[in-house]
Amino acid sequence: MSTLEIKDLQVSVETEDGPKEILKGVTLTINSGETHAIMGPNGSGKSTLAYSIAGHPKYTITGGTVTLDGENVLEMSVDERAKAGLFLAMQYPVEVPGVSVANFLRTAKTALDGEAPKLRTWVKDVNGAMNKMHLDPSFSQRSVNEGFSGGEKKRHEIAQLDILDPAFALLDEIDSGLDIDALKVVSEGINDFRAREAKSVLLITHYTRILRYVKPDQVHVFVAGRIAESGGPELAEELEANGYEKYVTAGV
């Protein structure tokens, strides 16, 4: 089970001119096994939603609740949220110099499972996940995200999704900066994950392109810190044809 319930979530960040409200009451329920897409123009706050759920210290929750299968997510530390089943694939994955991908993955898997992975199957699992993402096995020896191309970083995020196997994936602009081949590889990885039992996905994107490969159950249009409209996959098609203009104008 992995039902994420967001109720009237309000979030602000500190700026030079004092706190600035970014999320102005977001309500959204993603049931176990569902994939939701959040689409919106730049600066609409859609990434803030993902980072707030994951617990980035930059964001202050000023109101509302987030629960995962009834557990209060907002009271958890960042690593506790991951242990509860949340995974955030970042738009700009962070470099960690001197820490090998292999060491990073093993440390993360050990932390999540409470015990070290079985050596025999582990190497095979990691190589398999790398292989699926078209990443050379030698990738494991490189420092985390250091010197990776934009596409490699994104494929590395999805390889982690495969290996760490969370219940709920928040994918923040996983498609940005990818060429069409890489987009297909990444989409396949997401679809493989969705094919597992009771996995939920919140897919945040600026473009409709990825939705040709990853079919969402619901689409939400995100404008000025709130959901402006929700609908089925057909909403994405309408956005593709007409853009965000109508919502942006209405929001002002």
Add this chain to the structure above:
Amino acid sequence: MTAAVQEALELDKVESHLHPEGSFDVEAHEVPKGREEIWRFTPLKRLKGIHDSAPFADGATKVEVEAAAGVTVETVAADDAVRGSSGLVPTDRVSARAWAASTGATVVRIPTDTVIEGATVIRHHGTGSETAGAGHAVIVAEKFAKATVVLVFEGSAVVADNIEIVVEDGADLTVVSVQDWADDAVHLSTQHAKVGRDANLKHVSVSFGGDVVRHDFSAEYAGPGGSVESLGLYFADEGQHIEHRLFVDHTAPKTKSHVVYKGALQGEKAHAVWIGNVLIRKEAEGIETYEENRNLILTDGAWADSVPNLEIETGEIEGAGHASAIGRFDDEQLFYLQSRGISETEAKRLVVHGFFNDLIRQIGVPELEEKLTGTVEAELAKNINTLITKDNA
């Protein structure tokens, strides 16, 4: 010698604060008061008087030598001509006093054309900090020789020493100096290298223990094509003063220098100082130099000073650059690791390991790598309570 020949041999005098006039005469060096440029960071009160007139005695350290096959290690008298063969001339009072007080010198010699397997280790074990000792060592890699020499300093002691390194033409030498002293040790070391034509020197300084550890490493070139890689790793704990002063004097064309020092600091009044001086002389055309110092401050109350200096007297160079940074943990790195389920404490350990791992790999002495990784782990363990407290705060 005619004046013309004399002129051709002598390098031009350089008006540079990076290049003080040295002297073997102790009294030519005034007792430092603490305001002098070269002493302004060093806590003189904690030097047990070796910067002034405290007497030196024999037996401050017990020396054990594990020489690799093919390497000779012997003790010579203080008046042996090998002393000074690196071009070392003391530029401060402590170095001059150690020079004058040394009753002999340890000479490590790697014969011409010999490639040595495994490291030669010279272990200095301090026997107590009541009396101060003066030391002198000369490491000579003869033409086209290749070897690794590791100096280890441990135990309690007050030591001032001069270490000379001579890398003859075409030789390839790695010298690692590991300061793993007990908490009360005071060590002021002057290490000077002369690097021959097309020769390579890798000099590594690793400082973990000791109350005050100050290392001055300088290098000059005896011919074109020489290369110096200078690496440093340090971990300053509560109350510790660890200082590294580097000076690469590009005295010949087409020479290279690459300096990377990385340190972590933790605890009240942990203090690290790094001074990186590079002088590119007029005749040093086509050289390449880069120096870098990075400090990771793990807790409140620790501080680092980092000062890179570059003086360039010719525009005809391949490249010259430097970088210096003093920072705390990067929130984004910690968030990324934690978002994968890794606890804050574990994430910090990973980041510190990563910070040093790059450098430890570059040292390229396999028998040392594991020990250094282990020592980093032990240093972090000292502080793990603080990190955990911060987790729960």
